[in-house]
Amino acid sequence: MHIDKRLFGLGAIVLVIGVTGITGWQLHRHWSGADTPDYQAPIQTSQGLTASENKPKGKRTRVTRYLLRHHFVGSALVVKNGHIIYQQGFGYANAVRPTPNDSQSQYQILSIQKSLTAAMVMKLISEQRLRMTTPLSQFYPQIKNARNVTVKQLLNMTSGLSLDRSSKTPLSEKQVVAYDVKHLESHPKLAGQWRYEPVNYVLLTGIVTKLTHRSYTQNFNATFKKPLHLTHTGFVQQWGHRVFRTTSYHHVSSNQLTPNYQRVYHESRAAMQDELGTGQLYMTTTDLFRAEQQLLSGKVISRQAISELHQAGSVSTYGGGVYNQSNGIRLHGIGYGYESAGLLTRDGKSGVVLLSNDYRKKASVLPLAKALFKKVAG
Numbered sequence: 001m002h003i004d005k006r007l008f009g010l011g012a013i014v015l016v017i018g019v020t021g022i023t024g025w026q027l028h029r030h031w032s033g034a035d036t037p038d039y040q041a042p043i044q045t046s047q048g049l050t051a052s053e054n055k056p057k058g059k060r061t062r063v064t065r066y067l068l069r070h071h072f073v074g075s076a077l078v079v080k081n082g083h084i085i086y087q088q089g090f091g092y093a094n095a096v097r098p099t100p101n102d103s104q105s106q107y108q109i110l111s112i113q114k115s116l117t118a119a120m121v122m123k124l125i126s127e128q129r130l131r132m133t134t135p136l137s138q139f140y141p142q143i144k145n146a147r148n149v150t151v152k153q154l155l156n157m158t159s160g161l162s163l164d165r166s167s168k169t170p171l172s173e174k175q176v177v178a179y180d181v182k183h184l185e186s187h188p189k190l191a192g193q194w195r196y197e198p199v200n201y202v203l204l205t206g207i208v209t210k211l212t213h214r215s216y217t218q219n220f221n222a223t224f225k226k227p228l229h230l231t232h233t234g235f236v237q238q239w240g241h242r243v244f245r246t247t248s249y250h251h252v253s254s255n256q257l258t259p260n261y262q263r264v265y266h267e268s269r270a271a272m273q274d275e276l277g278t279g280q281l282y283m284t285t286t287d288l289f290r291a292e293q294q295l296l297s298g299k300v301i302s303r304q305a306i307s308e309l310h311q312a313g314s315v316s317t318y319g320g321g322v323y324n325q326s327n328g329i330r331l332h333g334i335g336y337g338y339e340s341a342g343l344l345t346r347d348g349k350s351g352v353v354l355l356s357n358d359y360r361k362k363a364s365v366l367p368l369a370k371a372l373f374k375k376v377a378g
Contacts, residue, residue, distance in 0.1 A: 060086055063372065071363045073249075073259045074339075074356030075105050077285035079293075080376045082349050087285070091358060093246040095261035106232055106244045107355035109288055109340045110279045110333025114201050115321035116291065117216075117277040118155055120223055121204050122309045122320070123301050125151075129211055132308075139207050144186035151207070153191065154200045155320050156313025160191035163199040170269045173215055176276045177206035194314035198278040201321075205277030216277055228294050232284040237272050239282055246357040248337025259358045265337030279335060285353040288342060292331070296348030327377045332366055334359060341366045343373035350376045 063086050067076060073091030077084065089101035124130040130151060136159075137146035145160070153159040163184045171179060180202045205216050212219055217235060225233055232244065239245055250263040272280060283291070294300055301309075309320035310329060317323045323330040328351070331342040339359040344351035352372045354365040 060088075064088060066371075067368060070368055071258050071360075072354070072356065072365060072368060073101065073358035074107065074354060074365065075101050075103060075285045076372075077103075077289055077353040078372055078376060079289060079352075080350045084286075085376075091259055092261060093244075093357065095247070095249075101246065101357070103286065104232065104244045104284060105246050105355075105357075106239075106242065106282045106284055107246050107340065107357055108236060108248070108279070108333075108336060108338040109281050109283050109355070110335045110338060111198075112288065112331040112333045112340050112342060113275075113277065113279055113281045114198075115295070115329075115331055116220070116224060116281075117201050117204060117208075118309060118321035119295055119300055119306075120208050120219055121151065121155065122305050123223065124208065124211055126301050126305045130207070136203065139210055140181050140203065143181060143184065145188045145191070146186075148188065148191060149186075151204070152313070154204050155309070156194070157196055157200050157318060158192050158194050158313050159197075159200055160187040160189070160193070160195075161185070161199055161203075162187065162195065162197045163202075166270070166274045168270055170273045172273070173205075173209065173217075173276055176274060177202060177209075181206075194316040194318060196316075196318070198275070201278045202276050208277075220281075223300065224291055228291055228299070230283070230287045230291060233287045233291075234282055235280050236267070236282055237269070237280070244284070245282070249358045250337050251358075251360040255362055256360050257363050259360070261358070267336040271336070279333060283355075285355055288340075288355070289344070289351060289353050292329075292342065292344050293348035293351070296329070296344060296346065328373075330370075339365050341369035343369055343377075345377055352376065 063078065067090060075089045076086065078086035087103050089103060089105060091101055093099045093101045093105045121130065125132060132150065132152040134151045135147050136143060136149040136154065140146055149159045149161065161184050163180055165183060167179050180199050184199050208219055209216060224230060248265040249259065249261050250265045252260060252262055296306060298306065310322055310324050311319045312324045313319040317325065323332070328343055328345040331340070333340040337357065337359055339356045342351065342353045352369045354369045356365050
């Protein structure tokens, strides 16, 4: 656009320059976020993390091309020795507006929340208000075989408990726990065997609230959100229409590889409430990494407590809300059109977080996160 300086004063010229610059940046974000390998979302430093000043462009480009080649949609974060060496958004946070994903995009972290719930339980154990060997019957004696189910078995999902149905109507925290206690099934013969059943963590949430006399939300905010300054973290029930919220998309077919943004996923209010302690949180990649990093480094509970918590409870390697590997921990969650994956070294200094708002079974982000983690974990 050509501006005739004779027709406008200095103030008008400044205004035009400003508007042009903003428009150009918005167009750059719009087109670059989804398709261009060179697009780099602004690096957001976090407590305990610094942005690396000398990141080799070739390595960044290779990571970008790798993620594009595998049709990744979401936000990626790679940290090595406390330095953010890669951070970028891919695809759309909202395809209608359209808004690209970037470093500030917020996603549901799903089952990764269990690692934080487990830490809240371990905090009570460290304070000697609970034991790994405490029987479930101490809190919920009405559950069949509860006297033979321990807190440790709940943490490791080896309790033999399961829940086949959830409430169709929204319930309060107390009501969710009461509903699960009433409707769960107990299988004593399966005790000691690993079965991924979220009801284990709903019961742990109930135990935490009974001992602290505070809601799960209050406990989470006091343990993690406030002390760790998780400013881009919250509960999906209060997510509303926040500017950095991502819209999740449902795959059209089970064999779908590439995104198409045709089907928006709508999570019911009842489902949001039902995921008590197991999958109610949204976060950015940096907030998620910070929470896990601070946990691993002994800032929330002691490193000795973390070591006790993160023990494989079965051949699955699951224990304390994470999958325990020889070189670190693995975190994973799927649901409501989102997929979350994270891998961190035991000291919390290095790791990878991939958060997606377009889950496709044939294009899972977990293998991508594993491959990137091999590079930074050494």
